[in-house]
Amino acid sequence: MEFFEVIAPPVTVPSLDTAPDRSGHVITTTYTVKGMTCGHCVSSVTEEVGAVDGVTGVEVDLATGRVTVAGPADGDAVAAAVREAGYEVVGHP
Numbered sequence: 001m002e003f004f005e006v007i008a009p010p011v012t013v014p015s016l017d018t019a020p021d022r023s024g025h026v027i028t029t030t031y032t033v034k035g036m037t038c039g040h041c042v043s044s045v046t047e048e049v050g051a052v053d054g055v056t057g058v059e060v061d062l063a064t065g066r067v068t069v070a071g072p073a074d075g076d077a078v079a080a081a082v083r084e085a086g087y088e089v090v091g092h093p
């Protein structure tokens with residue numbers, strides 16, 4: 001039980017559709033993250049994952065636990081960032 005929640009956390013990384021690769025395609029990878037319960041969790045994951053080398057955008061779906069990452073980032077590095085934020089990656093490439 002949390003006593004306050006960030007309803008609309010500020011997102012400091014670009015949205016996914018602003019991050020095309022050289023051929024105009026956006027490379028995205030979807031991870032499933034366990035343990036996120038509110039906007040604060042979304043904010044934490046977005047910040048940590050957004051700081052990973054190669055990541056150009058992060059989109060978190062709280063309801064499904066899906067974290068979509070844009071950019072040519074290393075899967076292990078993204079998973080490590082999620083753990084750093086305090087959550088668990090259930091499935092990743």
Ligand SMILES: [Cu+2]
Nearest residue numbers: 037038040041
């Ligand atoms: Cu939370």
